[in-house]
Amino acid sequence: MKMLRRTVLATLSAATLAASMGAIAQDIKPRLIRFGYGLNEQSNQGRAVKVFADEVEKLSGGKMKIRAVGAAALGPDTQMQQALIGGAQEMMVGSTATLVGITKEMALWDTPFLFNSAKEADAVLDGPIGQKVMDKLQEKGLVGLVYWENGFRNLTNSQRPVAKMEDLNGIKLRVMQNPVYLDAFKTLGANAIPLPFSELFSALETKTVDGQENPYNTILSSKFYEVQKYLSVTNHVYSPWIVLVSKKWWDQLSKAEQKVLLDAAKVSREFERKDTRAEAGRALTDLKGKGMQINELSPAESARMRDKLTKVNALIAANVGMDLWNETKTSLDKMRK
Numbered sequence: 001m002k003m004l005r006r007t008v009l010a011t012l013s014a015a016t017l018a019a020s021m022g023a024i025a026q027d028i029k030p031r032l033i034r035f036g037y038g039l040n041e042q043s044n045q046g047r048a049v050k051v052f053a054d055e056v057e058k059l060s061g062g063k064m065k066i067r068a069v070g071a072a073a074l075g076p077d078t079q080m081q082q083a084l085i086g087g088a089q090e091m092m093v094g095s096t097a098t099l100v101g102i103t104k105e106m107a108l109w110d111t112p113f114l115f116n117s118a119k120e121a122d123a124v125l126d127g128p129i130g131q132k133v134m135d136k137l138q139e140k141g142l143v144g145l146v147y148w149e150n151g152f153r154n155l156t157n158s159q160r161p162v163a164k165m166e167d168l169n170g171i172k173l174r175v176m177q178n179p180v181y182l183d184a185f186k187t188l189g190a191n192a193i194p195l196p197f198s199e200l201f202s203a204l205e206t207k208t209v210d211g212q213e214n215p216y217n218t219i220l221s222s223k224f225y226e227v228q229k230y231l232s233v234t235n236h237v238y239s240p241w242i243v244l245v246s247k248k249w250w251d252q253l254s255k256a257e258q259k260v261l262l263d264a265a266k267v268s269r270e271f272e273r274k275d276t277r278a279e280a281g282r283a284l285t286d287l288k289g290k291g292m293q294i295n296e297l298s299p300a301e302s303a304r305m306r307d308k309l310t311k312v313n314a315l316i317a318a319n320v321g322m323d324l325w326n327e328t329k330t331s332l333d334k335m336r337k
């Protein structure tokens with residue numbers, strides 16, 4: 001019975017899709033969709049945007065076209081978010097961390113050491129909790145489609161290896177524009193300075209800041225190894241990216257067009273996570289080859305840092321609400337059993 005209903009539904013939605021595709025086909029020129037992102041074209045982010053663009057073109061029979069603009073040429077994350085809300089830009093992908101000023105529940109993903117593995121991250125982000133947080137964006141003028149992997153973040157700097165917390169004392173460390181990151185790294189003793197990603201490379205180059213933290217993939221694709229000698233493996237937080245649509249624009253699309261975007265986003269998500277994980281697996285060897293000096297923290301120092309960092313948890317819980325916080329903890333506990 002259930003199977004039958006599903007088949008009928010699938011056939012129906014295929015039929016509706018075909019019918020409205022006919023409607024799209026009558027449009028004179030294809031819909032041009034400006035899709036902005038912060039990293040460069042050769043990054044994991046750039047590769048996944050390309051997959052998304054190809055998929056949209058294919059699923060819409062060429063009637064919807066993505067104009068992808070990387071390297072923050074449409075502005076840093078926060079600026080693009082505002083352009084989407086205002087309807088001046090259609091789509092983007094960026095860090096959830098830069099969204100907390102718009103939707104406070106996004107701070108859930110800033111929780112240090114929230115996920116122990118990518119598998120846990122996928123399950124929570126793609127499950128009801130991830131959806132609930134994503135849906136909160138709508139009242140602010142944004143539609144979230146899927147989460148991509150930015151990844152587990154690690155520290156780099158130009159001064160010295162960070163083997164213990166105290167090594168961070170006095171290090172000018174760029175953080176994302178996000179109160180939890182700012183607080184967390186101040187707690188660790190660093191001189192934390194919020195900066196948009198687009199200004200980071202030159203800030204490192206000119207020594208305006210000494211260090212930063214990002215996943216291996218980004219350290220590699222943004223060539224931070226050219227201006228950073230030391231990489232310390234901390235894996236202090238799992239950072240998601242989120243694919244966003246302007247709600248103003250989304251509401252003007254037909255159901256079939258919306259479905260094209262959502263289906264293509266899901267295809268891009270599967271590609272992006274695989275690609276990112278494969279690259280991250282090779283990255284340490286690559287970064288060593290580029291001359292970076294890499295150190296791991298001893299289990300004792302790692303635990304000390306973890307202890308200190310998780311002090312921000314109370315602040316996060318208060319911000320995202322105890323219900324959401326407890327629901328997340330319960331779901332992770334269940335998974336770990």
Ligand code: TK8
Pocket residue numbers: 037038039077094095150176196197213214218239
């Ligand atoms: C790219 C950023 C980046 C993030 C950061 O626009 O700012 O450090 O990790 O991926 O969103």
